[in-house]
Amino acid sequence: MNLFAKEDRCVSPNLIKIKLPELPEVQTIVNDLDKKIVGKKILGVLYCDAKKLIKESSFEKFKKEIKNKKILKAERRAKNILVHLSDEKILSVHLKMTGHLLIVKNSKLKAKNLGATSSQIIIKNGKWAGNNLPKELKEPKNQFIHLVLELSGGEVLALSDMRKFAEVKLVDNGYLRILDQKLGPEPLDTGFDIKCFKNIIKSSKGKIKQALMDQSKISGIGNTYADEILFFSGVRPDRLVGSLKEVEINMIFRSIKDILKKAIKLRGTSTADFRDTEGKEGGYQKVRYVYQRKGEKCRKCGSIIKKIKQGGRGTCFCPVCQK
DNA sequence: TGCAGTGTTGCTTC
DNA sequence: CGAAGCAACACTGC
16 A cells, blocks of 8 residues: 655655655655765766855855765765765755755756757756656756756756755765754664653753754654654643653653654655645555644544644644643 | 745844 | 744745
8 A cells, every 4th residue: 555645755766856854754865865876976066056055165166076076875864964975075955844856867858959968957947948858847846946966877966945945065074073063862873762862851941842843952853743753642742841751751752763763664754735645545644643634633532633833833733632 | 915824944032 | 041933935825
């Protein structure tokens, strides 16, 4: 059985397309990158429009430094995608909200009738302008191209991001230490055990959902999984951490591990663009119990899922199952 | 039709 | 000092 609506899967072997990336989604992307582009060389930057996109260094520097770097491996730290390159460089990508990466065959993108050479990808106003475009590239979500890297082997790696929140940096190895300093432990590492989690709870003050989403405390949990984790723990999102009983803390700890693992296994489950999955067949709804289910029936007890605003974010929970 | 909602991060404010 | 609010952005839905 397929647990996903069409839009939430990798829609073609060459297209990595997952929305609203939290830890499991970023892990999925990283796993795919590791499979598909490791060993290739970055021949150069074919296109880059956003001045904001390249933050750390100037674009000219970025362009010069990334040229001819070999891709060694891809890894994830929190919601950051880290592509390790030769000469101890790292291409760091944070997709923020609507960013996504595309791997596309170069030959599909050439605009022959526009007189382009093999290395010229034609993009106009952020849209692909080649002929014979794959169907997926014509989708609206893929028409916000800000960066295109040419890879050896006749492929390109592109970043599309409607809201321009995504960030791309070319950094050196020291960046890993900077990340470690500002990010909490990886929830799926063995080092993140119940003792570690209890310490985090002890050092937190406000509401439990905010604590779970605080990247400096725990890495990689966003709005979707925070809601889902708390549902499976039977704990209301607005509970103060100080009020949590031992058994509840244990439940939350287990749920963090279980839900994130399950989500990775399923290649990510989150979606914000609800309209994309609405009405479409697939078991996607089966893996989502509360997030964006306001007004619908709780899958456990049948009560109506409630939505509140907490910490500026939409927060869904079952008023009966969660105490 | 305009404006609130959508969510991640980091900066500002209190 | 730490929590809360908001900007960045573009599009959807009411």
